Amino acid sequence: MSGGLRVWQDMEKERETLQAWKERVGQELDRVMAFWMEHSHDQEHGGFFTCLGRDGRVYDDLKYVWLQGRQVWMYCHLYRKFERFRRPELLESAKAGGEFLLRSARVAPPGKKCAFVLTRDGRPVKVQRTIFSECFYTMAMNELWRVTGEAHYQIEAVEMMDQIVHWVREDPSGLGRPQLPGAPASEPMAVPMMLLNLVEQLGESDEELAGKYAELGDWCAQRILQHVQRDGQAVLENVSEDGEELPGCLGRHQNPGHALEAGWFLLRHAIQKGDPELRAYVVDKFLLLPFRSGWDPDHGGLFYFQDADGLCPTQLEWAMKLWWPHSEAMIAFLMGYSDSGDPALLHLFYQVAEYTFRQFRDPEYGEWFGYLNREGRVVLTIKGGPFKGEWGTGRGRRGSGHSAAPDPPNSPSRLSPQAASTCRGVSPCARRCLAPY
């Protein structure tokens, strides 16, 4: 067999594999959307039930604001980007969710601070002293404006964005966190990550806002890059404000799924900036490095948490396998491959996708399980909960589905920045809130 023929056959095989994944991911997205449309809509108050059991039954009617905002965003985004999701019931549910948020999310209007969780009818139950509810609120409002053209959604999005930026860069006192003399001024990577994502969200096809937030985007990227520590050998979740490693468990804490998620945010940013050096660095430090250290050599799957010194983490769930780091990894590797054409990245996508579809998918009732033990057994049978909604699974499949199709290895038709930007979003960060005490 000639060398040319073998190369041609290899490319053909790769093309078929990618095509098969594209179809699989597309079917899965339809299946997931059907699950949420059937079970999660609150026809009485608007918004979504997200505490759904294995078969979709509502086991709690609390409304977690992160998940409300994400579901509104996802419905609008699918409506806007995919012909087959341009269905009136999707738009109506998204608008009802958006109106629920407008009416109820803020704890003490006109103050901007949003609740973390609301009762079914919209009364605040708990407030986090962070920016994340507000970030998901902003994403929902901006995407609602994009599909409806109604200006009040965009006004709400931009005002909230400006408030968030004020809290992060100027004065955090409005968040209500006490300043304690023993608490180091630490930066969780989630903060610049979320902000970078919002910059991308608001700036899409909007020159004015893209210009307004350009400096902020660069600042976010620079802050995320500060989390590469130890001579480039580790991505740490928390660093000091001037980019130094912090002492103790806080400083050594690693979250491979978060690093991979930051990776594709940064990659998208680097592509848009046309910065090939940054692109190569991000693939190396935020895709390959966390994958190598975070992939369980014994049972497959990504660990939830790790310690940079290889010590035992103190989080009880550190060795569990959660759905969302795997969704983030799939997006990251596919985007990395689409950008670079490096088949090693495509093969990592296959490795993660095969594990993910085999372990998390529920063939019986639809949707995915979210929480497996280290060995891969399902520990929680819920399909949605305080931190798991339609988002993580839907985003993973949408992101992958969108970019898997047109990119055989070494093809010139790599994922364009425009296409890549549809893989937007931020991690569900499946952290749980404290029990009542």
Place this chain on the structure above:
Amino acid sequence: MSGGLRVWQDMEKERETLQAWKERVGQELDRVMAFWMEHSHDQEHGGFFTCLGRDGRVYDDLKYVWLQGRQVWMYCHLYRKFERFRRPELLESAKAGGEFLLRSARVAPPGKKCAFVLTRDGRPVKVQRTIFSECFYTMAMNELWRVTGEAHYQIEAVEMMDQIVHWVREDPSGLGRPQLPGAPASEPMAVPMMLLNLVEQLGESDEELAGKYAELGDWCAQRILQHVQRDGQAVLENVSEDGEELPGCLGRHQNPGHALEAGWFLLRHAIQKGDPELRAYVVDKFLLLPFRSGWDPDHGGLFYFQDADGLCPTQLEWAMKLWWPHSEAMIAFLMGYSDSGDPALLHLFYQVAEYTFRQFRDPEYGEWFGYLNREGRVVLTIKGGPFKGEWGTGRGRRGSGHSAAPDPPNSPSRLSPQAASTCRGVSPCARRCLAPY
């Protein structure tokens, strides 16, 4: 073989089994104390390192106030109650720990609110909006007074106790929790449990304080009993302030280890009150009921969390096996047996003790592992962390050790209220604090 001979032989065998457990527990207590004395003392600042790896190495020098208070209490208590622990180095370390707390625990003296975690040198890192740091502080101070006779410790204990009671029964605003319109006025069982335990602590051999807090003790018992719901078929962790079941996951939440712990607090209270009806009720509802629903029929061990409707809990660690519920169960069953002479309770003690010693004990480096997966495999190799210190293991073994000896079935020498009261303490409640966001 005559019936009389068989009964005698059975009793003899039981006596030998109990004696063997007594020796095993005593040896284990010595081994655990050796581990903490070797690895945990901070000679420079006083207090204790509690973040200890499998071999005792310090992996973080933060000082969690719950664990500081507990270790001071435990050292003093062993010093006071057991001849072989009446060693100067134990008392010196306890005093250094007490002085560290006096100097550093309160966030803004003269205000009473204590930090949840401090830096090694005593600067506050995090504050919980609950009463628990203050409760462990009170226990430490009272026990220090009992061994040293130094009045300032007791003044501190009583002042803090009065502040806690004020927060719980009169005005919680000093704890800093916002009142939100959607948050139900719920009572976690931990609050009356902790208070009942403090009533026992302060009232021991102290007629004046026992009298002062008698009504409070009855109130606590009544509040704990309100957590028996569903026609006596379930102990629920959270109920409304007037004792009704709450909606959703919060209302259905169960913690079998907590119920068993509340059981032995209530049993001790009922014994002291001379209330045989309450004693029988407590054994039925707080010992047997949680054990029956909470014991894993497939792999043994107590589940960490459950849902009263048998739904899947939302906590990622719900199916894990933690050391402390097993310590509490051992104390509860032994106390129940000592009080009632019912051999069924003794056999439940054996069942739990056999699982516990087989699964949690580390024969290589000493001390116990704290966190196993459902199947019993060690997930966290740490010996101490933010919620696991010397206390849970030490208390379980001390409590069991103290009462295992003198109580063959149907023996008149049942555990006296005085002896039972040495099994004092409260659950380590291995809840983790939120990650930085």
